[in-house]
Amino acid sequence: MTHHKRPEVATRLARIEGHVSALRRMVETERSYPEIVQQISAVRSSLDSVVEVIVEDLLEGTVRGAGSAGRADAVELKEVIARSR
Numbered sequence: 001m002t003h004h005k006r007p008e009v010a011t012r013l014a015r016i017e018g019h020v021s022a023l024r025r026m027v028e029t030e031r032s033y034p035e036i037v038q039q040i041s042a043v044r045s046s047l048d049s050v051v052e053v054i055v056e057d058l059l060e061g062t063v064r065g066a067g068s069a070g071r072a073d074a075v076e077l078k079e080v081i082a083r084s085r
Helices: 006-028 033-063 067-083
Strands: none
Touching: 006 033, 033 067
16 A cells, blocks of 8 residues: 555544444444444445545556556546445
8 A cells, every 4th residue: 555545544444443433332322223224334335435545546556657558447447446336
């Protein structure tokens, strides 16, 4: 992972960690299942966002020297990943 994406990933993971702790408290205080599931869905979405940042970082690093064909492939891959969410 390049240095410029590492702080973003760390920040997102810290935020997710806070959400998971809040989820644990929700279970312990017997919040409703719909509320808990909604929060789990938010955590999943946040994790997906972290994956996107990591993949984007990997693609940017890989295609820097690959020329225009490599960049076009990277753009296509990013679009496929975005659609799969």
